[in-house]
Structure formats: C-alpha cells, structure tokens
Amino acid sequence: MEHGVFPGESVTAPDVPDEVIDRYRELSADIASGVGVVSTRLRGRDYAATVSGFLSVSYDPPTLLVSLYAEARIAEAVLDAGSWVLSLLPARLRGTANWLASPGSPLEGLLNQVDYGRAPETGAAVIEDSIAWFEVRTTQVMTAATHQLIVGEVVSMGRRADADDESDPLLHFASAYARLGR
Amino acid sequence: MEHGVFPGESVTAPDVPDEVIDRYRELSADIASGVGVVSTRLRGRDYAATVSGFLSVSYDPPTLLVSLYAEARIAEAVLDAGSWVLSLLPARLRGTANWLASPGSPLEGLLNQVDYGRAPETGAAVIEDSIAWFEVRTTQVMTAATHQLIVGEVVSMGRRADADDESDPLLHFASAYARLGR
Secondary structure, three states: OEEEEOOOEEOOOOOOOHHHHHHHHHHHOOOOEEOEEEEEEEOOEEEEEEEOOEEEEEEOOEEEEEEEEOOOHHHHHHHHHOEEEEEEOEHHHHHHHHHHHOOOOOOOOOOOOOOEEEOOOOOOEEEOOOOEEEEEEEEEEEEEOOEEEEEEEEEEEEOOOOHHHHOOEEEEEOOEEEEEOO | OEEEEOOOEEOOOOOOOHHHHHHHHHHHOOOOEEOEEEEEEEOOEEEEEEEOOEEEEEEOOEEEEEEEEOOOHHHHHHHHHOEEEEEEOEHHHHHHHHHHHOOOOOOOOOOOOOOEEEOOOOOOEEEOOOOEEEEEEEEEEEEEOOEEEEEEEEEEEEOOOOOOOOOOEEEEEOOEEEEEOO
C-alpha cells in the first residue's frame, strides 16, 4: 500500500556537509551486526582488531568479506599477509571486543590477555571460545571511500564454543554492544 | 595467551566438496545481522527483496554495500536502475521480511500487502516503519563468487519509526529471525 513520497534529508553537495555525515552516523548505527575479530600474522607478528563490518558473500566457494578502514594497521597487515581469520565473538567476550577495538591498543603484547589458538594454514590467531571461525585467503580487494573491502575464500573453519555458547553471539547496535533476546 | 593450533576443517580441493559447503552454511549462519529490504524502481515497476548481507562502508561520503545473489531478479533490477533503497526492518515487521524473502514472490502486486512510501530522489519503495532507510546511487560493483557486491553513496536518508520502535531491530541469526535482548 503506497503512502506517497517520504520526507528524507537529501544529500546534494559534492562535498558532503558535516551535518549529513553526522546524520548518517546516527542512522547507520541502527545497522545491527554480529561482532568479530579479524586477525592476521605477518613476519612473526600478530595483528587483530574488532570488526562489525563483515558478511558471508557466497556458499560456493565459501567466501567472506570484511570492510576495514584503509588507514588502520590491521588493513595494511591483512593486505600484506594475503590471509586472515575472522572469529565470531560470543556475548561473554565483550571485554575482548573492547580491548581489540581500541585504536590505542599496543602492537607488542596485543594478545597477552586474550585466549587464542592458531589457524592451521596460516597461523593467524583464532579467538578461543569463538562461536565460529574462518581462515580466509584474500582473492579480491576493492577500495570504497575510506575503506578496503577485502574478499576471500575460506581455507579452513571451525567452532571453539561449547554447545551452550553457540547461540549467544555478541551483537552491535546503536553504538553499543548487545545480545540476543530469548 | 596462546593455546596451540586449533583443529580446523581444511578446504584443499579446487572444487569445493559438498560437505565443506554444508559445513560453511552451518557455521556462517552464526554471523548475526540486521534484516533489511533492498528495493528499486525500474521502468515503473517495483522490485524488493529481504536481505541480511549489507553493511555501512564509510561515513565520508556516506557509503553502503549490499550483497545480492547475482542471478536474483533484484540484483538485475538494482544494477539496471543504478540506485536502490535499503530499509532497516523493525522486529515487528518479521512478516514483511518473510514475504519479501520468498523466491516465489510475484512480480505483480509484490508490495500490495506492504506499507511503503517513495524515496525522494528515485521513487524506490521505502518500507513504512523502517528504523532507518537510505537511498543510494551505485558507484561500484564487484562480482564475488555467486554474488554481486554493490556499493553506493547515500543520496537521501531518514527514519520512519516512532521513537519506541527505533531500538528494536529485526535480527537474523542461526537461520532464524530474532530480536535484541533487553
């Protein structure tokens, strides 16, 4: 049933005004998502960062996408390494999500306080108790505005959670962490 | 704290075996997401489909990505039109999500039972009571495995929900619809 044209706030200027960006920040915060950690290993060093911009692209072949801020250390490391791991965090690992989301997190000892194992093919960190994890080799990269969209094929995968944890993912919505209703 | 190499299920064959695809379907179902409707208007006809594969790419300029199965009618229509709307569904519009997710939904009368308005720039359908909506012009397209990754700049946006609905998005997790915990 049609109700006419909705009053939207239009973006008309080629340079986007601050108030439009602020409004977009506010509205796009309502895109609910799971929370994961993207990690990679490069020249013997571990890189890891909390992400909420990722999705499953395809089942055949199993293909994932992660969106990373192009100037972030993790983006550079993932692109250099050519491979990465996505660990899906359970609700109880909110502390890990906070730690690895901090732009000021140290390069040395980043994972000292985080329980993790190693992915079989590349040795990148897999967060212990992830509800699922995927080890991925990058196949395509696209620069879009401020971000790199990194697509890859899954080369190994698994689950680290007990059956009970499985159904309780950490979520992100309205600029805060959240969990599923029961 | 490192705990050694995790036993993963490796993917080694160039043609992915069915059991690997099945396992990926199972594990990737644990990627929690919001639920939206992508719509477009092409030669006077409305196209709309429920999606869970979308994300915000960038704030400046405001940029969104949606992943659509390449052979779906909606993918063809969105690419032809060069513009689309993403409406974020509130939890109570689960019925709309189910209706527009059906591959057998009719082309004629698709929106007869759905409340909607029109986006100001392109006239594509905006689902009434969306917690937020974005009207987008496509700027980049990348084919990845079975899907088209469609990226675009937001040209208008708004909210259709009452304040109370705002914080209750429809979610998708473990192959089912869900809602936030309180």
